[in-house]
Every structure is written in structure tokens, then in C-alpha cells.
């Protein structure tokens with residue numbers, strides 16, 4: 019019976035030793051990589067949300083619409099986007 023206990027103990031020790039060697043090896047490798055490089059300055063792409071697909075509000079009829087196809091008008095208050103030329107004309111005339 020004692021032989022089995024020894025065998026199990028040796029087996030567990032062997033697994034722990036193997037794991038310790040493996041983890042320490044990968045850890046030293048990754049830290050080495052991190053220490054060596056470091057030149058790229060934040061070139062992260064924010065995927066999917068273009069400025070052209072931004073939603074804006076028609077100031078005349080309060081409809082939300084996409085900038086992309088909307089007629090726009092720029093004045094001293096900024097650029098405004100409209101659902102159609104009717105609202106654009108109303109805005110120009112009415113203020």
C-alpha cells in the first residue's frame with residue numbers, strides 16, 4: 019500500500035513540476051516580448067460606426083434621420099440636416 023502512495027506523490031510532484039516549468043517559461047517569454055517592443059501609437063479602428071451613418075434630428079419636424087442622404091444647411095448656428103427640401107426651405111424662411 020505504501021508503494022501506491024509514493025507513486026501517487028511522485029506523479030503529483032511530476033505534474034506540478036512540469037506545470038511550473040511550463041508556466042515560468044511562457045511568462046518569461048511574454049515579458050521579454052513586452053520589454054522589447056512598444057512603438058505603435060494607438061491605431062485602433064472603431065468598427066462599424068461611420069460618421070456618414072450618424073443620426074441627426076431635423077430641426078423643423080423633429081424627425082431623426084441619417085446624415086448620409088439628408089439635405090443640409092449651414093448657418094451661424096451650425097450645420098443642420100433635414101428629412102427633405104420642404105423642411106430645408108421652411109427652416110431657411112422661418113429661421
Ligand SMILES: [Zn+2]
Pocket residue numbers: 076078079080081100101102105
Ligand atoms: Zn422634416
